[in-house]
Amino acid sequence: MKRRLWHFHGGLRLPGHKTESMQEPIQAANLPRRLTIPLQQHIGEPAEPVVEIGQRVLKGQLLARASEYISVPVHASTSGTVVAIEDRPIPHPSGLQAPCVVIDSDGRDEEIEHTPVNNYTELEPSALRNVIREAGIVGLGGAGFPAFIKLNPGPGNAVDTLILNGAECEPYITCDAMLMQTQPRRIIEGLLIMRHALQARHCIIALENNQPDAWQSLNNALEDDEKTFIELVKVPTIYPTGGEKQLIKVLTGKEVPSHGLPLDIQMVCHNVGTAAAIADTIHEGKPLISRYVTVTGDTVGQPCNLEVRIGTPFEAVLEQCGWRDDRNDEILMGGPLMGFTVDNPAVPVIKTTNCILSWPTTSEQQTPMPCIRCGECARVCPAQLLPQQLYWYARAKNFDRVQDFNLFDCIECGCCAYVCPSHIPLVQYYRFAKTEIWAQERDKKKADQARERHEFRQQRIERKKQEDEERKRRKKEMLKKSQGDETDGEESKKAAIDAAMARARARRGEKTPQSGGKKET
Amino acid sequence: MNLSLHSSPHMRTSNRVNRIMLLVIGALIPGILAAIHFFGWGVLINITLAVFTAVATEALMLRLRKRPITPFLLDGSAVVTGILLGVAIPSLAPWWIPVLGAAFALIMAKHLYGGLGYNPFNPAMVGYAMLLIAFPREMTLWLTPAVHDLTFVDNLRYTFLEQLPPNWTLDGLTAATPLDAVKTQLAQNLTLTEIHQGSTELFGAISAHGWEWINLLFMLGGLILIYLRVISWHIPLAMLATLFLVSGLFHLNDPDTFTSPLFHLFSGATMLGAFFIATDPVTAAATNRGRIIFGIGIGLLLYIIRTWGGYPDAVAFAVLLMNMAVPTIDYYTRPRVFGESRD
Numbered sequence A: 001m002k003r004r005l006w007h008f009h010g011g012l013r014l015p016g017h018k019t020e021s022m023q024e025p026i027q028a029a030n031l032p033r034r035l036t037i038p039l040q041q042h043i044g045e046p047a048e049p050v051v052e053i054g055q056r057v058l059k060g061q062l063l064a065r066a067s068e069y070i071s072v073p074v075h076a077s078t079s080g081t082v083v084a085i086e087d088r089p090i091p092h093p094s095g096l097q098a099p100c101v102v103i104d105s106d107g108r109d110e111e112i113e114h115t116p117v118n119n120y121t122e123l124e125p126s127a128l129r130n131v132i133r134e135a136g137i138v139g140l141g142g143a144g145f146p147a148f149i150k151l152n153p154g155p156g157n158a159v160d161t162l163i164l165n166g167a168e169c170e171p172y173i174t175c176d177a178m179l180m181q182t183q184p185r186r187i188i189e190g191l192l193i194m195r196h197a198l199q200a201r202h203c204i205i206a207l208e209n210n211q212p213d214a215w216q217s218l219n220n221a222l223e224d225d226e227k228t229f230i231e232l233v234k235v236p237t238i239y240p241t242g243g244e245k246q247l248i249k250v251l252t253g254k255e256v257p258s259h260g261l262p263l264d265i266q267m268v269c270h271n272v273g274t275a276a277a278i279a280d281t282i283h284e285g286k287p288l289i290s291r292y293v294t295v296t297g298d299t300v301g302q303p304c305n306l307e308v309r310i311g312t313p314f315e316a317v318l319e320q321c322g323w324r325d326d327r328n329d330e331i332l333m334g335g336p337l338m339g340f341t342v343d344n345p346a347v348p349v350i351k352t353t354n355c356i357l358s359w360p361t362t363s364e365q366q367t368p369m370p371c372i373r374c375g376e377c378a379r380v381c382p383a384q385l386l387p388q389q390l391y392w393y394a395r396a397k398n399f400d401r402v403q404d405f406n407l408f409d410c411i412e413c414g415c416c417a418y419v420c421p422s423h424i425p426l427v428q429y430y431r432f433a434k435t436e437i438w439a440q441e442r443d444k445k446k447a448d449q450a451r452e453r454h455e456f457r458q459q460r461i462e463r464k465k466q467e468d469e470e471r472k473r474r475k476k477e478m479l480k481k482s483q484g485d486e487t488d489g490e491e492s493k494k495a496a497i498d499a500a501m502a503r504a505r506a507r508r509g510e511k512t513p514q515s516g517g518k519k520e521t
Numbered sequence B: 001m002n003l004s005l006h007s008s009p010h011m012r013t014s015n016r017v018n019r020i021m022l023l024v025i026g027a028l029i030p031g032i033l034a035a036i037h038f039f040g041w042g043v044l045i046n047i048t049l050a051v052f053t054a055v056a057t058e059a060l061m062l063r064l065r066k067r068p069i070t071p072f073l074l075d076g077s078a079v080v081t082g083i084l085l086g087v088a089i090p091s092l093a094p095w096w097i098p099v100l101g102a103a104f105a106l107i108m109a110k111h112l113y114g115g116l117g118y119n120p121f122n123p124a125m126v127g128y129a130m131l132l133i134a135f136p137r138e139m140t141l142w143l144t145p146a147v148h149d150l151t152f153v154d155n156l157r158y159t160f161l162e163q164l165p166p167n168w169t170l171d172g173l174t175a176a177t178p179l180d181a182v183k184t185q186l187a188q189n190l191t192l193t194e195i196h197q198g199s200t201e202l203f204g205a206i207s208a209h210g211w212e213w214i215n216l217l218f219m220l221g222g223l224i225l226i227y228l229r230v231i232s233w234h235i236p237l238a239m240l241a242t243l244f245l246v247s248g249l250f251h252l253n254d255p256d257t258f259t260s261p262l263f264h265l266f267s268g269a270t271m272l273g274a275f276f277i278a279t280d281p282v283t284a285a286a287t288n289r290g291r292i293i294f295g296i297g298i299g300l301l302l303y304i305i306r307t308w309g310g311y312p313d314a315v316a317f318a319v320l321l322m323n324m325a326v327p328t329i330d331y332y333t334r335p336r337v338f339g340e341s342r343d
């Protein structure tokens, strides 16, 4: 049965530039002398180091452990000595420095002993997730969200479809395509494990229709019984089909709700590379210490895909592929549409580095013109937004209006800026607006907390006052009773119950008007 | 706001504002040639004067506003404004008409609002409307199509010196436009049949003599722009379909009082307006649904003003009135965002 496919609005047909880096088989990158391993290579909280300067570590040894729920550990990519734990430049759009563990390699590449999971189907899904977490696995497609969280459907949620995303829609990037072509079985094994963790009914591996070789090899690798629940689907090559929401729409016709998650419509989406990493962890006990990286671009002599240890400097990887440092190239991490420029070629490859792209810096800088409201951006926006309006209000810092126009549904795919005839850096305005709004919300939260603290104090004072009065009242009552008046037994019992209830209420801090005629404040 | 040039995406189309403007200018050429054919060199002179004034004014205003001059001058938008205004002016007009109109358009309708992209009203139409209101005589003196043989020099002499060759009179050369003539005669209680018989020289094969060709060729240019995706089909189609339907309805009902839909579609500035003026992206609605509403509004207003209003043609007023409604239209026609429930 052939699956019916759907369309999403807009999108771009882009020159692929894929063949350049697909000529050679995947090779191992050279082991560098020094590795710089950032403590945060994922979305969430940075990991906490558990090693000390001067300590010898083995390949695969834990360097830092997860600090919060949304966090994963990091491991040593080779054996050697920890020479520093300090801030170093990391690949980040803002050119940040962040805490890293720096290891001088001893060249021996000695590995710690691994303990594979022998029969994962006997493991509880939660235990399985924990193994995956301890291996430091994050989404390898680019976003870097801890994988174990996306393997947790949460109580009461059933997962209908687990989608493996092999739609590498950005130009130039081919690491997933190469993985699918050369190691289909690793991907399928990983998929089976994920399926167990999620208890998903149905699985899809989706890849773009310009990768027939990858499709063929996956198809050959699928066992017959697996084909009853794993579907291999070719999707049209339109950017950004590989976006999670777009891919789900194409495959199922369903839309992930605005502000929602795929799980809201019983789906989960993972990258094929993540699946392969999970297979390595479960079957061989290996943590995530290397990944496939596409090294390509006009100034890369021999574009190819390499298996690179996490922490290897970009320049080392580039030089291995015939890139020379003497030019003033622009180096990107990620693809040309969603990637970012890296100013310092010494930054390390991290878990989310799917592609290193180098090309000549464009000398002519075209000044952006004003928006002429041509509507091209809206025509291509896959989120069906009105980018020109978002731009208008983001620029005016009208953050309420910009949210009215659904800023937070923008996936920053860059389609709008790609087509804009005025060459306005639209995406940058959206990032700016998002950051500002987050900052305001943080401030507001702080203010709210302060207010809560204040209210809490007020409440305490109030409660104390109530209790005092209550005590006084009871004393008065007792006094009356002892004076021997006409209160009968029924009434006194009722009064006692009322008093008890009032006390309970006061303890809970409710402000209900009470029989005693307390002041409402 | 810190705008680094490092922002993604790192790839762009080669499309630029000036490419769009160049294509628009190219698409105007067939219609302009037809206009020159029927109304003489004056058309070209008007366009030249208007374009020069527009570009000079643009440069001056950019300088006064301390904006970079070169990129904005090269965007071509002032040239387009100049051309649109130039073709809209009668060919036998004194030089100060296009000059005044273009300067007014650029200063009042464009730069006082903040320049390219910020002007709510179509500058060429603001210039035209101002001229029409301030100089109604000069703005309604149209040559009778293709009956004159004024040379380029004759025309130039009129433009700058307001001198006609001996033995020529203005009255002998000019006539009311067909839209105007029909309107006036209808007001004199003539029926359309009588008007047709009385002034055959006004009418052509499908609508008005001369004008029908100009309109056809502007339509051709417009269709090319749609094909090249420089403009979208929504506004022209909505506007023309509305004009066709409404005029058709009235015409069917009372063919002796209401001119035919074809007459409306192919005379005056209908096609120029539909494909080149109403579609000015800066001043038109930006969403597709909004564009349809915008087009319908222009079509309706155009018919109403032509039929019952004080002016024989009304493209400028219809467009300007709908320009005012654009922010509201845009706000209420926001598309359903991905993942929002369909209701």
Ligand code: SF4
Pocket: A370, A371, A372, A373, A374, A375, A376, A377, A378, A387, A388, A391, A416, A419, A420, A421, A422, A423, A424, A426
């Ligand atoms: S593509 Fe650029 S110029 Fe056109 S409407 Fe969008 S932001 Fe404005």
Ligand code: SF4
Pocket: A377, A380, A381, A382, A383, A384, A385, A386, A387, A390, A409, A410, A411, A412, A413, A414, A415, A416, A417, A426, A427, A430
């Ligand atoms: S970057 Fe945002 S606004 Fe622009 S096309 Fe992508 S989703 Fe739409």
